[in-house]
Amino acid sequence: MRGGGGGSRARQNAIRSGLVVLGAVAFSYLSFRVGFKPYLDRAQEAMDTHVSSTAAATDGSVSDAAQPDHAGEEGLATSKDPAVVLRD
Incomplete structure (x- = not known):
């Protein structure tokens, strides 16, 4: 047993x-x-830049017309569209 x-x-x-x-x-x-560190860093940087530009826009120093809806010559920092952050 x-x-x-x-x-x-x-x-x-x-x-x-x-x-x-x-x-x-x-x-x-x-x-x-x-594996996704470059993309995560780029997305975080874009979000940080967007938050700081939004804070500046509420102060009246930057108008909404000066910021395009999609990434232009300046890259991802000026985009208001969250999907653009993940686009190459």
Whole structure:
């Protein structure tokens, strides 16, 4: 007869499986961050620039007519359309 050894083996297998899953999730997250870093940085920069230009526009120094709806010569910073941030 085998006694209570089967329960500890099942518990060890469950812990091992949990660690493998956590490792896979961590690896996937880091791969995503590294793979999409240029795009994420560009999107963050565009959002920061848009927020600062919006704050300047409320002061009256920059009018809405001076900012085009889509990215022009100045790049993504002047766009009001969030989809333009992800466009190359």
